[in-house]
Amino acid sequence: MAKKETRVVVVLACTVCKRRNYNTQKNKSKTTDRLELKKYCRFCRSHNPHRETR
Numbered sequence: 001m002a003k004k005e006t007r008v009v010v011v012l013a014c015t016v017c018k019r020r021n022y023n024t025q026k027n028k029s030k031t032t033d034r035l036e037l038k039k040y041c042r043f044c045r046s047h048n049p050h051r052e053t054r
Contacts, residue, residue, distance in 0.1 A: 006030075012050035014041040022050060 006029045012022040021042070026035050035052040 010035060010052045012037065012039065013053045014044060014048050014050055016048045017041065017043050019043050020053060026052075 006027050007025045008028050010024055010026050011020050012024060012035070013020045019041070022039060024035075024037075037050050038047055039050045040046070041048050041050070
């Protein structure tokens with residue numbers, strides 16, 4: 001029997017320059033709101049918050 005697909009692939013975009021830099025996974029049943037992580041943006045050359053896009 002196959003597992004239920006609770007993890008989905010999401011794309012993270014920089015909040016400063018709006019470029020999509022990272023792909024990651026999240027558990028849709030545990031984190032229903034949008035994911036936001038502080039990651040390095042190579043275009044801005046600094047650590048900025050990256051938010052989940054659609």
